[in-house]
Amino acid sequence: MASIPPTMKALVLPNAGASLELRTVPTPNAVSGSVVVKVLATLLSDKHEHMFAGHFFTFPPDYTPGGQAIGRVAAIGPDTTSLAPGQLVLIHSFVRARDDPNGVQILWGAFDGATPQTKKFFKDNYAAGTFAEYVRAPLEVVEPLNERKLLDPASKGGLGYTVEALLQLANQIVPFGGFRGISLQPGERVIVAPATGQFSGAAVQVAIAMGAQVIAVGRNLDKLKQVQALYPAGRVQVVAVTGDEKADTEAMKQWGPVDAYMDVSPGSASGPQNHVRACFGALGQYGRVSLMGVIQDDIALPYMTAVWNNLTIRGQYMYEREDVKLAIKMAEAGVLKLGTEDGIEVVGKFQLEDVGKAFVAASQNAGIGKIVALTP
Numbered sequence: 001m002a003s004i005p006p007t008m009k010a011l012v013l014p015n016a017g018a019s020l021e022l023r024t025v026p027t028p029n030a031v032s033g034s035v036v037v038k039v040l041a042t043l044l045s046d047k048h049e050h051m052f053a054g055h056f057f058t059f060p061p062d063y064t065p066g067g068q069a070i071g072r073v074a075a076i077g078p079d080t081t082s083l084a085p086g087q088l089v090l091i092h093s094f095v096r097a098r099d100d101p102n103g104v105q106i107l108w109g110a111f112d113g114a115t116p117q118t119k120k121f122f123k124d125n126y127a128a129g130t131f132a133e134y135v136r137a138p139l140e141v142v143e144p145l146n147e148r149k150l151l152d153p154a155s156k157g158g159l160g161y162t163v164e165a166l167l168q169l170a171n172q173i174v175p176f177g178g179f180r181g182i183s184l185q186p187g188e189r190v191i192v193a194p195a196t197g198q199f200s201g202a203a204v205q206v207a208i209a210m211g212a213q214v215i216a217v218g219r220n221l222d223k224l225k226q227v228q229a230l231y232p233a234g235r236v237q238v239v240a241v242t243g244d245e246k247a248d249t250e251a252m253k254q255w256g257p258v259d260a261y262m263d264v265s266p267g268s269a270s271g272p273q274n275h276v277r278a279c280f281g282a283l284g285q286y287g288r289v290s291l292m293g294v295i296q297d298d299i300a301l302p303y304m305t306a307v308w309n310n311l312t313i314r315g316q317y318m319y320e321r322e323d324v325k326l327a328i329k330m331a332e333a334g335v336l337k338l339g340t341e342d343g344i345e346v347v348g349k350f351q352l353e354d355v356g357k358a359f360v361a362a363s364q365n366a367g368i369g370k371i372v373a374l375t376p
């Protein structure tokens with residue numbers, strides 16, 4: 001690999017509500033517990049502008065956003081044992097404190113959490129994210145990728161993906177954690193609601209890869225049918241909710257007992273007309289629920305239905321490291337797909353200088369499987 005330059009370009013957000021600035025900053029070095037990665041592609045979503053305005057997410061001043069990237073290891077730390085310079089890697093964003101993994105958790109490059117400890121942890125260690133040419137990444141969120149398997153063309157035995165398409169893995173590992181949390185099994189029938197967003201769309205892809213049958217629930221029948229059309233007949237059924245709870249529940253039950261339900265609702269889905277109660281009502285005996293959305297209003301759940309049906313309800317924040325490793329194995333095996341056959345499409349690649357154009361592309365391509373990448 002080429003030697004690492006002493007300085008690099010990085011996008012810096014001075015404060016919430018300010019514009020990103022392209023700055024020249026010192027290139028990080030690898031210290032114990034970390035590697036330095038040359039960033040090849042980092043995910044930019046339609047949510048980023050909203051986040052940078054300081055809505056819901058908080059972060060320290062003068063930080064470099066981004067925590068989901070594909071890159072190459074450029075330098076290893078003194079305690080790195082398996083990664084080597086040149087290795088293609090996935091970087092993901094869920095960082096847990098080593099001495100308090102269940103107490104101090106941050107979304108690197110996005111959200112410094114809700115407690116003084118998480119905010120200090122982020123500011124002191126993780127203020128520099130992946131919207132940069134190089135990044136110092138903690139070993140726990142750097143996973144090796146089988147480059148030949150994922151990137152080589154089919155003629156050479158590979159899957160023929162582009163580097164940017166691999167970024168969809170960072171979206172897929174989130175619902176994968178949720179489905180593993182409720183032990184989704186092959187052949188089971190699972191409701192995914194909604195089913196057409198960045199993460200909820202990825203949930204459909206993951207449920208299919210896990211061998212489940214999906215009932216994709218949402219408001220927009222046309223968008224749901226586009227998802228359905230990607231898969232063999234019968235694998236994805238669609239229900240456009242009407243707001244009539246009983247009718248919506250019956251619509252979801254028409255194909256037989258429902259085993260599981262994942263909710264990935266955005267905050268805008270709060271309110272009395274939401275679909276959550278209808279989805280609960282559709283679950284059969286021993287049904288399992290994974291709540292992954294950010295509905296901020298409390299919802300009156302059908303208490304006796306939960307009792308009679310022996311329901312298990314699990315909240316799920318992000319995933320376990322083992323989930324990430326298994327998702328990568330599934331992708332390398334060609335089971336979890338990262339290509340156009342699952343609706344995954346790279347709709348824009350932009351250099352750091354053109355981040356404004358990247359925001360425009362992301363807002364015009366919000367939703368399932370559309371990748372906008374910064375390629376520093």
Ligand SMILES: NC(=O)c1ccc[n+]([C@@H]2O[C@H](COP(=O)([O-])OP(=O)(O)OC[C@H]3O[C@@H](n4cnc5c(N)ncnc54)[C@H](OP(=O)(O)O)[C@@H]3O)[C@@H](O)[C@H]2O)c1
Binds near residue numbers: 197
């Ligand atoms: N628990 C975790 O660890 C975790 C991790 C990542 C993300 N999340 C959360 O998951 C949520 C969803 O993420 P996403 O990226 O998939 O969101 P998204 O891209 O904004 O998509 C949300 C989908 O929700 C539907 N929707 C929008 N407004 C709605 C409303 N008022 N009522 C009902 N449905 C509505 C839309 O589908 P239709 O138009 O088809 O109805 C849209 O496609 C986010 O809020 C995010 O914070 C949680």
